Amino acid sequence: MHFLSFETYLFYGFLHNEFGGTDGWGCPCSAQPGGCPTQLGGPQCTFSGTDVLRYWQVPLSWNKWVLFAVQLAWAACFRLLFYVTCKAKEWRSR
Amino acid sequence: MVFLGPVDRAEGFFDSVGLHTPRGRSVSDHLLHQINADFGDAAEIRKRVDMLCDAYLSSAQRTDVENAIKAVCASPGPQFEASATPPNVLRQTAVLTQRSLTNNLRDVGIIWARLVMYLCLCLVCAFVYFRMGHTWQDVYSRAAILFFTAAFLVFMSISGAPAFVETMKVFTRERLNGYYPVGAFAAADTLAGAPFIALIALLSAAVLYFISNLNYHGFGRFVYFVLNLYAALLTAESLIMCLAPLVTHFLMLIAIAAGRHVWRDDDRLRLLSAQRPATPPGALLSDALPVV
Numbered sequence: 498m499h500f501l502s503f504e505t506y507l508f509y510g511f512l513h514n515e516f517g518g519t520d521g522w523g524c525p526c527s528a529q530p531g532g533c534p535t536q537l538g539g540p541q542c543t544f545s546g547t548d549v550l551r552y553w554q555v556p557l558s559w560n561k562w563v564l565f566a567v568q569l570a571w572a573a574c575f576r577l578l579f580y581v582t583c584k585a586k587e588w589r590s591r
Numbered sequence: 592m593v594f595l596g597p598v599d600r601a602e603g604f605f606d607s608v609g610l611h612t613p614r615g616r617s618v619s620d621h622l623l624h625q626i627n628a629d630f631g632d633a634a635e636i637r638k639r640v641d642m643l644c645d646a647y648l649s650s651a652q653r654t655d656v657e658n659a660i661k662a663v664c665a666s667p668g669p670q671f672e673a674s675a676t677p678p679n680v681l682r683q684t685a686v687l688t689q690r691s692l693t694n695n696l697r698d699v700g701i702i703w704a705r706l707v708m709y710l711c712l713c714l715v716c717a718f719v720y721f722r723m724g725h726t727w728q729d730v731y732s733r734a735a736i737l738f739f740t741a742a743f744l745v746f747m748s749i750s751g752a753p754a755f756v757e758t759m760k761v762f763t764r765e766r767l768n769g770y771y772p773v774g775a776f777a778a779a780d781t782l783a784g785a786p787f788i789a790l791i792a793l794l795s796a797a798v799l800y801f802i803s804n805l806n807y808h809g810f811g812r813f814v815y816f817v818l819n820l821y822a823a824l825l826t827a828e829s830l831i832m833c834l835a836p837l838v839t840h841f842l843m844l845i846a847i848a849a850g851r852h853v854w855r856d857d858d859r860l861r862l863l864s865a866q867r868p869a870t871p872p873g874a875l876l877s878d879a880l881p882v883v
Contacts, residue, residue, distance in 0.1 A: 503823065503826045503827075504741050504742070504745055504823065507741045507745070507819060507820075507822075507823040508737065508738060508741040510815075510819045511737040511740065511741060511816065511819065512734065512737060514812050514815045514816055514819070515733055515737060515805065515812075516730075516733075518808070519808055521725055522725055522726075522727070522729075522730050523725060523726035523727035523728070523729070523730065524727055525727050544727075544730075549730055553734060561815060561819075562815075564819075565815070565818060565819050565822060568819060568822035568823055568826065569822045569825075571822075571826045572822055572825040572826040572829055575826055575829030575830050575832075575833055576777065576781055576829045576832075578829070578833045579777055579829055579832040579833045579836075580773060580774065580777040582833050582834075582836045582837055583762075583773045583776070583777060583836050584773055585836075585837075586836040586837065587766065587773065
């Protein structure tokens, strides 16, 4: 059901775009040796963008441009469906 | 039949049977009033109408009308022939696209009001996540603003529904008259909408991206952001258009389309909230919660 929704691809595309190939993000508390750092000290370790994506359970095998292509395919599908529903209505009213 | 003939001879005909139009009274009102039984004494008016009918049968006006009919029947003139080749589908699409474009440009309610709504929403979102940094809280914030972008902006496509319901009314009437095929209409509507949706995607993304500091690594990412948003808005728009022929009631259309979007967004929300990390003992609460 999750993958039937076109926003899935939009959101994953955004996440890939934001985090993919980046580095230097702060770590979550659970990843740090002594639990959470104090606010003053700041995070002691860093996450790469890939780590962040893995943390959000975003499928890493999908390139962001693949996700974009899927999104475009959805648009085309719905346009076709628009044509079909117009036709269907016309056929019904006959 | 009370009278059949040129309008300017009607008053004279009524005069000839003694029903003079008083001064200062509209002639057509007066004539109708003489033969309309809805507001007067029905029996008396019935009698007057019979009298008028008899007068008409023996009037010169009647012979004139009959002579005119005979003359037309004797020489009917050339027969109208419809063009043997109907217009090309491409040409129909081009004309329809141009009409739609003009309509989109001129009608404030279709694109421009929507653009303002989008920009206001983006401004609000962008200032909620003003200049994000790179700490773990900001990672959460970034995911959150991306989610809100995906959810809100797609959701807002519903604002196109009212205008589209009007478009469908025009289409239904013209289609019943057989002016153009369904394909020409679908293609024209797609072509005419696309540049305006691109404008909305571009301006919305520009507002969001630079205020909230999403542009971490280069300009190419901004371009991708715009393109992805554009594709999503096209999809959302198409989805509403799919529903529009089936759900002709405007409010129901909005309700159903909105319901569909909320249902989908809810799916994504569950994804986000399920992955909130467990807070280890002694941790700062603010460290584990997304900064909103």
